[in-house]
Amino acid sequence: MSGPGRELDYAHVNRLVLRTLTPPGRAYWTLVALLAAMVAAGASTWMFQVWTGLGVTGLRQPVMWATYITNFVFWVGIAHSGTLISAILFLFRSRWRTPVYRAAETMTVFAVMTAGLFPLIHLGRVWFFYWLLPYPNERGLQPNFRSPLVWDAFAVSTYLIVSVTFLFLGLVPDVAAARDAARGWRRRFYTVLALGWHGTVEQWRHFSMAYLLLAGLATPLVISVHSVVSWDFAMAQLPGWHSTIFAPYFVAGAIFSGCALVLTLLIPVRRLLGLEEAITPWHFDSLAKVILLMSLVVTYSYATESFIAWYGNNPFEKTTFWLRAFGPYAPLFWTMVACNCVIPLLLFSRRIRRSLRALFVISLFINVGMWLERFVIIAGSLSTNFMPSQWAFYRPTWVEMTITGASFAWFLLWFTLFAKFLPIVSMTELKEGIPWLRQAHEETEARAA
Amino acid sequence: MTEGLRVTALFPDEGTCVRGVEAVRRAGVELTGVFSPFPCEALHHALGQRRSPVRLWVLLGGLTGCLSGFWLTIGLSLAYPHVTGGMPIVSIPPFVIIAFELTILFGALSGLTGFLVHARVPRLDPEPDYDPRFSEDRFGLIVRCHPAHGALLEAALREAGATEVRHDRA
Numbered sequence: 001m002s003g004p005g006r007e008l009d010y011a012h013v014n015r016l017v018l019r020t021l022t023p024p025g026r027a028y029w030t031l032v033a034l035l036a037a038m039v040a041a042g043a044s045t046w047m048f049q050v051w052t053g054l055g056v057t058g059l060r061q062p063v064m065w066a067t068y069i070t071n072f073v074f075w076v077g078i079a080h081s082g083t084l085i086s087a088i089l090f091l092f093r094s095r096w097r098t099p100v101y102r103a104a105e106t107m108t109v110f111a112v113m114t115a116g117l118f119p120l121i122h123l124g125r126v127w128f129f130y131w132l133l134p135y136p137n138e139r140g141l142q143p144n145f146r147s148p149l150v151w152d153a154f155a156v157s158t159y160l161i162v163s164v165t166f167l168f169l170g171l172v173p174d175v176a177a178a179r180d181a182a183r184g185w186r187r188r189f190y191t192v193l194a195l196g197w198h199g200t201v202e203q204w205r206h207f208s209m210a211y212l213l214l215a216g217l218a219t220p221l222v223i224s225v226h227s228v229v230s231w232d233f234a235m236a237q238l239p240g241w242h243s244t245i246f247a248p249y250f251v252a253g254a255i256f257s258g259c260a261l262v263l264t265l266l267i268p269v270r271r272l273l274g275l276e277e278a279i280t281p282w283h284f285d286s287l288a289k290v291i292l293l294m295s296l297v298v299t300y301s302y303a304t305e306s307f308i309a310w311y312g313n314n315p316f317e318k319t320t321f322w323l324r325a326f327g328p329y330a331p332l333f334w335t336m337v338a339c340n341c342v343i344p345l346l347l348f349s350r351r352i353r354r355s356l357r358a359l360f361v362i363s364l365f366i367n368v369g370m371w372l373e374r375f376v377i378i379a380g381s382l383s384t385n386f387m388p389s390q391w392a393f394y395r396p397t398w399v400e401m402t403i404t405g406a407s408f409a410w411f412l413l414w415f416t417l418f419a420k421f422l423p424i425v426s427m428t429e430l431k432e433g434i435p436w437l438r439q440a441h442e443e444t445e446a447r448a449a
Numbered sequence: 450m451t452e453g454l455r456v457t458a459l460f461p462d463e464g465t466c467v468r469g470v471e472a473v474r475r476a477g478v479e480l481t482g483v484f485s486p487f488p489c490e491a492l493h494h495a496l497g498q499r500r501s502p503v504r505l506w507v508l509l510g511g512l513t514g515c516l517s518g519f520w521l522t523i524g525l526s527l528a529y530p531h532v533t534g535g536m537p538i539v540s541i542p543p544f545v546i547i548a549f550e551l552t553i554l555f556g557a558l559s560g561l562t563g564f565l566v567h568a569r570v571p572r573l574d575p576e577p578d579y580d581p582r583f584s585e586d587r588f589g590l591i592v593r594c595h596p597a598h599g600a601l602l603e604a605a606l607r608e609a610g611a612t613e614v615r616h617d618r619a
Contacts, residue, residue, distance in 0.1 A: 010486055010586030134525065142529045145522040146536055146543045154550040162557045169561065172570075173487075173584070180581035195565075196572030198579045201496060203568040204488040209501035210564035214557055217507070221553045228546065428487045 008277070008438055013430045017174075017423050018181050020273040024420050035413040042406020046121055049399050054124045056399045063394035066379040068122040071404055073374045074257070075115035075411070076156065076229050077250070079163070080222055081258025082108025084290075086166065087218035090211075096286035096440075098433040099278040102426045103269065103419075104262045105167050110414040111258075112160040114407050121403060148231045155228040162221055166214045172197050173207070174423040193422075226254045233377065239320035240381030243308070249301035256294035256340070257370035259287055263363035267356050269419060278425050281354045282440040288353040291366070295344035298373075302341065316386055328393050329380040332372050339369025354447070454599045455481075455619040456592045457578060458611040463489045465610025466588035470495040472605040473592055482576075482591035484583035492588075503563040510559020511552045518548030587612075593619050 049056050059066060082104040089097040120126050134143030134150050144150060176197040179190035197203065230250035233241035243249075263284065270279045309321040324333050343365045352358045379394045396404075418424065430437065460466040466485065470492065473480045485492060522544035530538050565571070578591040590611075594602055603614045 014585045136525060136528060142531045142533075143525045144531075144533060145526060145547055146533055146540055151543070151546045151550075154547050158550045158554040161554060165557050165561050169564065177486075177584040180584045191573070195570040196574070196576075197568075197570060198576040199484050199486060199583050200576075201483040201485060201489070201492050201498070203570070204485060205493060205498055206501045206503050206564050206567040208488045209503040210507075210560050213504060213507045213560050217511075217553045217557050217560075221550075224546075224549060224553075431487045 008434050008441075010431050010434075013278075013427050013434070014177055014181070016275070016277055017425050017427045017430070018178060020275065020419070020424060021178060021182075021186075021421065028416075028420060032413065032416055035409045035416060038406050038409030039413055042403050042409065045399055045402040045406070049121075049403075050126055056397060058395050058397045058400060060392060060394070062385050062390050063379055063382045063392060065122075065382060066394050067375070067396045067400040067404060068118045070371065070374040070378050071407055072115050072118035072122075073229055073250075073378070074371050075111045075118070075407070076159075077226060077254035077370065077374075078258045078261050079108040079111035079115065079159070080226060080251070080254035081262050082106070082111070083163065083166075083218050083222035084255050084258070085262070086170075087215040087222070090215045091219060094286075095433065095436040096283050098429045098436070099275070099425050100262065100266060100283055100287065101429070102167075102170065103266055103424050104258075105163070105170070106415060106418050106424070107258070107262065107265065108163045109160070109167055110411050110418075111261075112156065112163060113414065114411045116156060116160065117407065117410075148228065148235045151228045152232055155225045159221060159225045162214070162218055166211075166218055169207070169211055169214060170426060170428075171422060173199060173428045174426055177427050178423060189421075223251055226251045233381075238381055238385065239309075239314070239316040240324065240377065243305060245301060245304055245308075249298070249305070252294055252297040252301060253370060253373060256291060256298050257366060259291045259294065260363040260366035260370070263287060263291070263359050264367060265415065267360045267363075269424065273419065273424065275425060277441075278430060278437070280437070280440040280444050281356070282443055284356060284359055285350070285353045288347045288359060291363075292344055292347040295340060295347070295366075299341040302337070320381055320384060323384045324376060324380050327380075327384060329376055329383070333376050333380070336369050336372040336376055339365040340373060343369075453596045453619055454594050455578070455617045456594060456599060456602055456606070457580065457615040457617070458590045458592070458603075458606040459580065459582065459613040460588040460590070460609075460611055461586070462610075463491055463588060466590065467491050467495045468609035469588075469590050469606050469611055472609045473590060473602070476594075476598065476602055476605055478592050478594040478598060478602060480590065481593050482578050482589070484579070484587075484589040484591075486584055486586060486588070489588075501567065503560055503567060506563025506566075507556045507560040510562075511556030513559070514551040514553070514555025515548050517555065518551035519544060521551075522547050 057067075085097050085104040086101040086108070089101070119132075120129055123129060131139070131141060132149075132153065134145060134153075136143070171193070172195055175190050176194040176199065179187060179194045182190050227247035227250065230246035234243055234246035236242060266279065267284075270276060306321050309317045323329075343362055346352050346358070346362060352362075383394050384391050458469055460469055463485070466483075466489075470480065470483065480496075483492060483496060523539050526538050526540075526544075532538065578589075580587065580589060583589050590606070592602060599616050603616070606614050
């Protein structure tokens, strides 16, 4: 073998990954400062909204859920790919997940952290947020466990805690490796995070069992979380929301958008951190196949939803779906169809699945398409409810757009910090998967030849 | 514990380390530590380790979470008997969702606790026999034996494939 995979051995894996943790340069800190400034702009805008009231948003009757709830659903969805790649594919012993799962898992945690902000941002009086928590109280507020919003609070909080636990557990041996190679304050930092891990076979025995069982617990959890999020809508008697296919439809959409964002982030990160040897075109090809499959499932869901609206012959349902395609939100709907159903079909071509530029561009389209999908479902369905006299066109204001933009900056800020201070690729699993990585390099070389 | 000599042997891979374990077993001396840079099934088998009790922590945590979920939802609903949507006060189907989420939550946290307890972390004092190469590319065995057995043991470990063998006073 003569290519980049020829040097792959245990020590080389450590060098490859620990190289990503070298002190960052000026460009990195400029990016961090830029993202922090955008987050600060979002926080100031939110303060303005809290001070002035929700009237500064575009929320008017009948559209009282719109951009903020779209962002909530979008970010919870983004989180799902991380659990798919790290937990579900771990249980299936998938070979290609090894170098990409840590980045995806990290995304899960930061995406849920971002999503969790939006129910609070959406509150008119955020200082009373604890009224939403179901506990016995002297205010006579009923803890209503029959409400999907309460299920949501439990599901998303559980998801965040379990995702952090899973990420942290997987990090421990890698942080210990970073500790052993680091000096100065970094060594002290990694020493605390490594918890005194020394890689004894006894420790590995308990680690492997804990990791396996956490993966087993995370798998039904991830499916439940977006199902519960979808029931926020499906439980309501609103045309366009009240549908039995919402749970699988939302879970598929979540994995679809999440995997697309993994591509969007991982393609530049691989280049910037010099991880070409760890993450090969074969890994991107495999990820693209998952995206293609999910695109087909999402397309099928759109078709089923529309077919049932027509076949059910409910005039309200039919009108909602007609207006979705030909009403005021039609441009957004057709953009969504193009981004989620048509453009991903390019992934049937192996050449495109192996072209990182093409994948990056396609992933951006999918991100846009999936955000629009949530917006069309949420705001579009509310704007044309049962009473035509109530119909109204919702348009986000600068406040909502600034906060939405800041949420992306908030997510990227955390991810950027993580990528430079903690191992973004699992050394432990990469060492276990060296034969498969060598095979991936050989295959890439054979194709290039 | 045998007094005298501590022998540290470093191996380049899993297979040679397993042979080293077998050599130590044949020599009848005390194996006090085995290190590896990643989890190895073959080493677990060679050492005759049983499955980790962390699974019991997860099971008990999960059961506690499930019962807590039903206790919380049924108890609070009975404490606030307010009919909504024409549904019974104790509506089991929606309560299953809360119980399910708490099953996962308690199971995961309990599993993490079980890992911390059994893996004996966190700890800040360093493992005395630890070599930083164990987190990089070396598998290691630590053996305590009588000083008179040191040379024979070293020969056996080198024959098994050890690339480095060190002797220290225990």
